[in-house]
Amino acid sequence: MSAIRRTVILAAAALALAACGEQAAQTGAADTLVVAATPVPHAEILEAIGPMLAEQGVKLDVRVFNDYVQPNLQVAQKQLDVNFFQTAPYLDEFNKARGTNLVRVVGVHIEPIGAYSKKVKTLADLPQGASVGIPNEPSNGGRALLLLQKGGLITLKDPANPLSTLNDIVTNPKGLKFRELEAATLPRVLGELDLAVINTNYVLDAKLSPTKDALLLEDSKSPYVNFLVARPDNKNDPRVQKLAAALTSPTARAFIEKTYGGAVQPAF
Structure with a gap:
């Protein structure tokens, strides 16, 4: 085999390996869902349902925030996929004030103020x-x-x-x-x-x-349900829908009721 032909074959092999690697990276990224949450109870609830989602091929990457502004801004800017920390009135006011268009996916629980x-x-x-x-x-x-x-x-x-x-x-x-x-x-x-x-x-x-x-x-009739929130372009993403189903599953309900003793109440 000539040196020129060997070089061409090696180059082709390298390109093929690079393409495979890129495809694998993209596949891995597609299976990971990046979620912004405040520490308690949101991040704890996400941690509790993580194994259920892993069995469905979705890996949660939970980013914990201690404020109510950055989780929305970063989802709107597509730095994060979704967030889980806020009520509908807060989201509506945020969208109005900031010119964003974030949307509710599913209501999960009530935290009486x-x-x-x-x-x-x-x-x-x-x-x-x-x-x-x-x-x-x-x-x-x-x-x-x-x-x-x-x-x-x-x-x-x-x-x-x-x-x-x-x-x-x-x-x-x-x-x-x-x-x-x-x-x-x-x-x-x-x-x-x-x-x-x-x-x-x-x-x-x-x-x-x-x-x-x-x-x-507040009593149990509080209208301030905490929602999983996404963008219009990814609300129906299968990963987001799997997370929504897990957050309103019997597993999530049992965790909320056992862990928080009425301080946090399921809304589903």
């Missing part, structure tokens, strides 16, 4: 002019105000508006002083406030118990 304190034992014990922390974004801020209204601490212009703001408070008998703070920071500053309305995922992460420690808690 609650009011907590290290200084008083009941809402009646709150002093005049008490400091109250609430989340600083429209969806969870409005949700917090609805809860405080339910507890008789304030009344709102529109008692059913989920996006009520501090400007919508019409009565405030105790003269509560509100501080709007990033949701993730509220457990850390709880000792500096008289009361704080905190999302359950951050409550659990802080080792508090909604059912034991909350002075006021």
Whole structure:
């Protein structure tokens, strides 16, 4: 065999191996689903159903975030595939404010938001002019105000508006002083406030118990279901649909009920 022919054959073989390697890499990437989630309970639920999905040929790559903005931005920018951390009102407000078009895939669970304190034992014990922390974004801020209204601490212009703001408070008998703070920071500053309305995922992460420690808690009729969220272009991706089915499976229900003891409730 001439040197020229041997070189051509070797080059062809190298190209074939490279093509096979590229195809394998693409196949592996297609089987991996990158999911953004907050630590508790979302990442824990994903970890619990991971083996079920692995048996179906889908490998979960869970990226944990401690904020509510980057998981949406990175899915919208196609840096991540889907996310699992938010309610429909939050998603709707985010899409409107940021010009994104993220979509709901399936509702998974409810995390009742609650009011907590290290200084008083009941809402009646709150002093005049008490400091109250609430989340600083429209969806969870409005949700917090609805809860405080339910507890008789304030009344709102529109008692059913989920996006009520501090400007919508019409009565405030105790003269509560509100501080709007990033949701993730509220457990850390709880000792500096008289009361704080905190999302359950951050409550659990802080080792508090909604059912034991909350002075006021949403009931099981809460409309704030947590959704798996995707883009319009990948909502029907088979991997996403397999994840949606796993998140609403008997395995997921059993894990949620056993692990969180009512602090997180299945919505399916």
